[in-house]
Amino acid sequence: PEGTKKFATRPDSILENYRTIQNLLLSNVGIGTYLGNPDSQTDTLVEEAVRKSILSGINVIDTAINYRAQKAERSVGKAIASLISAGKIERNQIFVSTKNGYVTNDGDIKEDFWAYVQREYANSGVIRANDISSGYHCMTVPYLQDQLNRSLKNLGLECIDLMYLHNSVEGQPDISR
Template identity: 40%
Template structure:
């Protein structure tokens, strides 16, 4: 059997078949792939080898337990996160027989990514690693670490594939694109993003990318007047232009924070869909045919201390506040996968326990907002 470059419908269905004991609705289908409703993230952690090993083992344990979406980025832990993912994928295949086509790999580019650790002299590093090779200039830099020039993104994807040890990634996201609005007008974002989408269409044709999209922090949560606000319909129009007439663009994913303390992606109606209505980011993405990934379900640990009693009461067989917070995010109507950062064995076990109970029913989830009124 030839080695797959990407996740496949057959491979992800085979992965689902490894877990007959898990609830059917723990897995979802998008773009013909069978994908877990919980994904493992790799953002946090120090730059030690001990953390490298812990992250690698957490990835292996999560995949062996029923999580087949891995979310990473070139900037995470100075590229060490991607390298841990690469080692984990190799172990999963060699030691456990879990093959590449069973796992959905998401990575991102668009932020500065140091090599293993921050350099002593960042200015010299920028000159030698970014400016001198022609990847970008200081004038292209926004917020101190956002770059969206085509040469920089081309280099970032190549570096990510090298770190991961893969010929292709299933999802490639432009990372925190709204940061560029600190240096360009909103009307200029089209000129910045459309060429990147056009290049990513070519990478999809070549099999190095399955789908592409954007990862955001505040672009999809604010109101129309927010300085960092972005329109999903406008992004889709850029992708259609990039793909060319008569072609369906491979724009497929958006990522945004969503948790009990940051629920605007579901509750704030701020996206005109072009279909005559205004919807929340999550609902608009669904209407536009985009899959939603959510981040920071625990609000980077803040929600591990406690959650509202009505939420805990809906899943009494989950005992830890972090589990209830994760359950909230993965149960949000319109969400494809909720990504949670995991390293410690006990945290992996807690996430897998959430997978074992299935998401909240839609009507139960919506009662949480009715009670809050």
């Protein structure tokens, strides 16, 4: 709580632009990283947008492991790391949320989507064929744990403030309980 308070009460901040939620002082507006091509040009644009947003007073950042095939999370992580290393922010001043549950590939690995899923998840025992819904969801504990670990690595963080199950209802009709 002290970190977000320190962020929101900086000399150039406008306190009315923040709300207290669960003892955290969070900006009314956040930045999301949903769309864009999985390429290095978009990586740079997303990284710069996140960096500028934080420097402008936004301390709520939202992403997802499947956005741009993991590259959105990596861009967010680079932006955060650069601001921390430059002494502009501390980790506890920002709130980072991400999502998992969609089956995703890796935009930095040039491989067919299903070949990647087979090699990375099925061959390692993280998922079984019947675990994936027609909506490309997988909500098994082993898969969600795998995705959490990948998100932590992608973001370069030890802790994610909020992890959503991404559109989980979409995957329910054709998955047995």
